[in-house]
Amino acid sequence: MLNALGYSDLKEFIADVVPADILDPAPPVEALPEGCGEAEALRQLKQLSETNRLRRSLIGLGYYGTATPALIQRHVFENPAWYTAYTPYQAEIAQGRLEALLNFQTLISELTGLPIANASLLDEATAAAEAMSLSFGVCRRPEATRFLVDANVLPQTWAVLQTRAEPLGISLERIDPSTAPIDASVFGVLLQLPGADGCLWDPTAVIDAAHAAGALATVAIDPLAQTLMAPVGSLGADIAVGSAQRLGVPMGFGGPHAAFFATVEAYKRQIPGRLVGQSKDAEGRSALRLALQTREQHIRRDKATSNICTAQVLLAVMASFYAVHHGPDGLQAIAQRIVGLRSQLEQGLRALGYPLERADRFDTVTVNCALAPAVHCAAMAAGFNLRVLPDGAAPADATGFGISLDELSDPRELQALLELLAEACGQAVPELEAERPELLSLPQRSQPWLRQPVFHQYRSESELLRYIQRLVSRDLSLVHGMIPLGSCTMKLNAAAELQPVSWPAFAALHPFAPADQAQGYRHLADDLEQWLAALTGFSAVSLQPNAGSQGEYAGLLVIRAWHRSRSEGHRDICLIPTSAHGTNPASAVMAGLKVVAVACDDEGNIDQQDLAAKAAEHADRLAALMVTYPSTHGVFETGIREICSVVHQHGGQVYLDGANLNAQVGLCRPGAFGADVCHLNLHKTFCIPHGGGGPGVGPIGVAAHLAPFLPGHPLQAGASSAIGPVSAAALGSASILPISWMYLRMMGAEALRQASAVALLSANYLAHRLDASYPVLFRGSTGRVAHECILDLRPLKRDAGIDVDDIAKRLMDYGFHAPTVSWPVAGTVMVEPTESESLAELDRFADALVAIREEIRAIETGSSDPENNPLKRAPHTLAAVTADDWDRPYSRQQAAFPMEGQQESKVWPAVARIDNAFGDRNLVCTCPSVEAMAVAA
Numbered sequence: 001m002l003n004a005l006g007y008s009d010l011k012e013f014i015a016d017v018v019p020a021d022i023l024d025p026a027p028p029v030e031a032l033p034e035g036c037g038e039a040e041a042l043r044q045l046k047q048l049s050e051t052n053r054l055r056r057s058l059i060g061l062g063y064y065g066t067a068t069p070a071l072i073q074r075h076v077f078e079n080p081a082w083y084t085a086y087t088p089y090q091a092e093i094a095q096g097r098l099e100a101l102l103n104f105q106t107l108i109s110e111l112t113g114l115p116i117a118n119a120s121l122l123d124e125a126t127a128a129a130e131a132m133s134l135s136f137g138v139c140r141r142p143e144a145t146r147f148l149v150d151a152n153v154l155p156q157t158w159a160v161l162q163t164r165a166e167p168l169g170i171s172l173e174r175i176d177p178s179t180a181p182i183d184a185s186v187f188g189v190l191l192q193l194p195g196a197d198g199c200l201w202d203p204t205a206v207i208d209a210a211h212a213a214g215a216l217a218t219v220a221i222d223p224l225a226q227t228l229m230a231p232v233g234s235l236g237a238d239i240a241v242g243s244a245q246r247l248g249v250p251m252g253f254g255g256p257h258a259a260f261f262a263t264v265e266a267y268k269r270q271i272p273g274r275l276v277g278q279s280k281d282a283e284g285r286s287a288l289r290l291a292l293q294t295r296e297q298h299i300r301r302d303k304a305t306s307n308i309c310t311a312q313v314l315l316a317v318m319a320s321f322y323a324v325h326h327g328p329d330g331l332q333a334i335a336q337r338i339v340g341l342r343s344q345l346e347q348g349l350r351a352l353g354y355p356l357e358r359a360d361r362f363d364t365v366t367v368n369c370a371l372a373p374a375v376h377c378a379a380m381a382a383g384f385n386l387r388v389l390p391d392g393a394a395p396a397d398a399t400g401f402g403i404s405l406d407e408l409s410d411p412r413e414l415q416a417l418l419e420l421l422a423e424a425c426g427q428a429v430p431e432l433e434a435e436r437p438e439l440l441s442l443p444q445r446s447q448p449w450l451r452q453p454v455f456h457q458y459r460s461e462s463e464l465l466r467y468i469q470r471l472v473s474r475d476l477s478l479v480h481g482m483i484p485l486g487s488c489t490m491k492l493n494a495a496a497e498l499q500p501v502s503w504p505a506f507a508a509l510h511p512f513a514p515a516d517q518a519q520g521y522r523h524l525a526d527d528l529e530q531w532l533a534a535l536t537g538f539s540a541v542s543l544q545p546n547a548g549s550q551g552e553y554a555g556l557l558v559i560r561a562w563h564r565s566r567s568e569g570h571r572d573i574c575l576i577p578t579s580a581h582g583t584n585p586a587s588a589v590m591a592g593l594k595v596v597a598v599a600c601d602d603e604g605n606i607d608q609q610d611l612a613a614k615a616a617e618h619a620d621r622l623a624a625l626m627v628t629y630p631s632t633h634g635v636f637e638t639g640i641r642e643i644c645s646v647v648h649q650h651g652g653q654v655y656l657d658g659a660n661l662n663a664q665v666g667l668c669r670p671g672a673f674g675a676d677v678c679h680l681n682l683h684k685t686f687c688i689p690h691g692g693g694g695p696g697v698g699p700i701g702v703a704a705h706l707a708p709f710l711p712g713h714p715l716q717a718g719a720s721s722a723i724g725p726v727s728a729a730a731l732g733s734a735s736i737l738p739i740s741w742m743y744l745r746m747m748g749a750e751a752l753r754q755a756s757a758v759a760l761l762s763a764n765y766l767a768h769r770l771d772a773s774y775p776v777l778f779r780g781s782t783g784r785v786a787h788e789c790i791l792d793l794r795p796l797k798r799d800a801g802i803d804v805d806d807i808a809k810r811l812m813d814y815g816f817h818a819p820t821v822s823w824p825v826a827g828t829v830m831v832e833p834t835e836s837e838s839l840a841e842l843d844r845f846a847d848a849l850v851a852i853r854e855e856i857r858a859i860e861t862g863s864s865d866p867e868n869n870p871l872k873r874a875p876h877t878l879a880a881v882t883a884d885d886w887d888r889p890y891s892r893q894q895a896a897f898p899m900e901g902q903q904e905s906k907v908w909p910a911v912a913r914i915d916n917a918f919g920d921r922n923l924v925c926t927c928p929s930v931e932a933m934a935v936a937a
Helices: 010-017 037-051 070-077 095-112 123-138 157-170 205-211 298-302 313-351 372-381 411-425 463-471 495-504 521-537 547-563 583-590 608-617 642-647 706-710 732-770 793-801 804-813 841-862 892-894 916-921 930-934
Strands: 054-058 146-152 171-175 186-193 216-221 240-245 257-263 276-280 286-290 364-368 384-389 400-404 540-541 573-577 594-598 622-628 653-660 677-680 700-702 791-794 828-831
Touching: 010 653, 010 732, 037 216, 037 495, 037 521, 037 732, 054 400, 070 313, 095 257, 095 276, 095 286, 095 313, 095 463, 123 146, 123 157, 123 186, 123 216, 123 257, 146 157, 157 171, 157 547, 157 583, 171 642, 186 205, 205 216, 205 240, 205 583, 257 547, 276 411, 276 916, 313 364, 313 411, 364 372, 364 384, 364 804, 372 400, 372 411, 384 411, 411 594, 521 540, 521 700, 521 732, 540 706, 547 583, 547 677, 547 706, 573 583, 573 828, 583 594, 583 622, 594 608, 594 622, 608 642, 622 642, 642 653, 642 804, 677 916, 700 706, 732 791, 732 841, 804 841
Parallel strands: 054 384, 146 171, 146 186, 186 216, 216 240, 573 594, 573 622, 622 653, 653 677
Antiparallel strands: 240 257, 276 286, 364 400, 384 400, 540 700, 677 700, 791 828
């Protein structure tokens, strides 16, 4: 590659690509350990993990022990075909993931009784915050600024709601739902069912009162409890949220877990995140794709309903297969067993004299009594963690305790609990009556549910294994070849990096377990924070944000808190270049800032004159500039230091979007050239896999003056100046942090610098190879691109009637996922090869695009039909090329095997080109019901 570009070595090449005034002469070798082999790194991480102490945690609060079926663990969670796939924007080669997500949406819709469910959100607390935002956004009464929250809400949910509400001017109030009045000043109500104390009650009257006042009612539910209760949608709820963690997903010290969000038909265009919908393909067959507003924040920018553009796809897929594995009867049996054991636990508590109010409960009991410290002491000795009341107190200072049973609970565990409770109060273990697995005072689930065939057909391991593999065969992932997506850095996710995620020492820990039981996690987090800070030039890092969008939001809140600490809370203007990611302006609005756009010049760089003018105009109110570097156009702008300086001169802070950090690691440091905050996509640059569209981790690095304001958490001690939490758990998606730890530990600083250099080299090599066929739209001052390049396809539309989607679909026939299409410039593709791909793979991709250009040339010269040609009819399915009839003027060979050697490794598109518009006009986002199938038949 160096020879092709005319360089003698990487050092000479890098000097021509990275601006000299920001290029570091060497990586920060003193701050990172020297790289090592995977066996040594695994040995060290194993030792670190063993400093976590596993106890049986019955703390509850939204996190529970669960039994992940071995089949799902091995063939989904640990399967690179699932975890290395990209977000299914190219639906024709993502039908497997989309079907699994449709199953998830169907499960949630059936559980909640609400017709529209999305393809997952980040965690339960942020899902509740999204429900608050939706309720606020659709309210048409300017005087309605109050959001009422059940006093029994989970503590982490209350904390995240507080963080989210304040910048938006929302007044939060904790209430007793049974007594609090609801009037026209209220736009929404959040109820927790069951509550944090385990109690269940009929919310119908409260929901009716909310509706009478013109407010929306959101209910945070437990999915297992909902298998027994009447669906909250049938009780009048407008929105239901919750976590699917206990559906086969390990606790993992807090995440990642798939949250869910379901709502009524009226709000299908306001629902945050992604929505899978059915449509049809060009051959008239049913096909799935992402529907409606899936990327709407990229289009609507500061007018977006949410900044969420990600999901927890891998975890939602696990939960969906868990439901397929158990079916409705199996899910209800698990729930009934938990209720029966809880009923017996209550009997024992009362027989031992513990004060316990009569109430309907699902899995949890809470007791306030003077014996609480003795109970916690006995529990610790017996190997149990119980909930310490009040939340956050030390066991010795407890005034109560809580016990939450789960799928792993059994009669032996119940006996052990009764023994420690008897020991604490000095009595004999009582004899118990038979269990009573019913919920007495609540409306029961009485109608048949989850009758779709998929939840009944795969009762044996053989059948479920084959179903999982059938879905795998309908997808394209990094297992099959490179995924050259601009700004998405689809790089190697090494097996050694992924292996520790399955270790029980990381996977089975409760996020609110005592700190002395989580020393391994604390050590791992400290290492990561220090290494990431050194690589980015910042003083401190928070690992809490569990997506890039959360990192943006957290970073802006930190800036806002710093301004307020200096009595400059009036600063509320955020300058954002027109080329920025759409999540940037959406995050700014969520943080209570007003967006002012900054122009870009013809070369794709920030127009520095316009920036200086806007900064001066808004100097009294300037809070921040959000800038992506290298730029969204794939270029190292030479004026980045001056850009940062201008903002600082006018009192603002610089937020640097780290989506393109793969071009910088070991070469230059945002904190050293002027940025004050930067979010880091661990699911891009630092090797956590995309998982088909999540999980993600978006930590932020900050300069020293901002460090005191990094996010806190209600159940952990922290700085008094810290902003509130942005995620439910203190370490966000903690269980996948070992992936990035392994990557950094194995690489070391020198190899990280080389990796970034090779990523830049690969992008420039592709730009060199493809420029004659597809002109590179933007280049830096030396004629080079950064880690990605934008190819201009707009002339092809004019000359041959071929648009960017035609080329994207035709690439599938060549065995490739398309680059990023029509963003940031309509009619272009953005290519990012990363450092992980071999020269042979880069050449295979370039050869495919060059061959497609020749197919376009045939249209231009008239030798190929302008409508009936391989591009317009792409992609070509196996059914199409093996059909008896072939009505196309080109050969079946050209359609299906346009490149030499493809017969040996063909990846077939599962469906022909999908009609997106038809699907949006006829939105169907759940599996067909038995009734619908009967009608169709």
